Amino acid sequence: MASSELVLVRIFSNETDALVAKGHLETNGVQAFISKDDAGGMYSAFQVLHGVRLMVFAEDEKDAKEILTAMNV
Numbered sequence: 001m002a003s004s005e006l007v008l009v010r011i012f013s014n015e016t017d018a019l020v021a022k023g024h025l026e027t028n029g030v031q032a033f034i035s036k037d038d039a040g041g042m043y044s045a046f047q048v049l050h051g052v053r054l055m056v057f058a059e060d061e062k063d064a065k066e067i068l069t070a071m072n073v
Contacts, residue, residue, distance in 0.1 A: 005058040006033060009065055010073060011051035018052040021073050028067050030060045 009032075012018040018034050025032040035053040056064040 006055040007058050007061050008053055009056050009061060010054045010068055012054065013051060015052050017073075018054050021054055021068060021071070024071055024073075025054075025056065025064055025067055028063075030056055030064050030067065032056050032064065 010018075010021060012021070015034065015036060018036075022032040022034055033055045035055055037050050
């Protein structure tokens with residue numbers, strides 16, 4: 001049975017870069033999720049301070065990191 005545990009693969013300084021990487025992962029068959037704390041979009045500056053986290057399922061971590069490395073992220 002597959003694990004539902006999410007692991008962090010990268011931290012980005014803004015949501016746009018995280019969304020591009022997420023899209024690239026998903027195009028390559030890796031389901032990805034974005035986790036951020038920007039007060040519901042009211043304080044986007046929090047993204048720079050705390051980062052925008054790109055998460056994947058634990059069993060996809062290796063593939064995700066390889067894909068992101070190949071795209072120089």
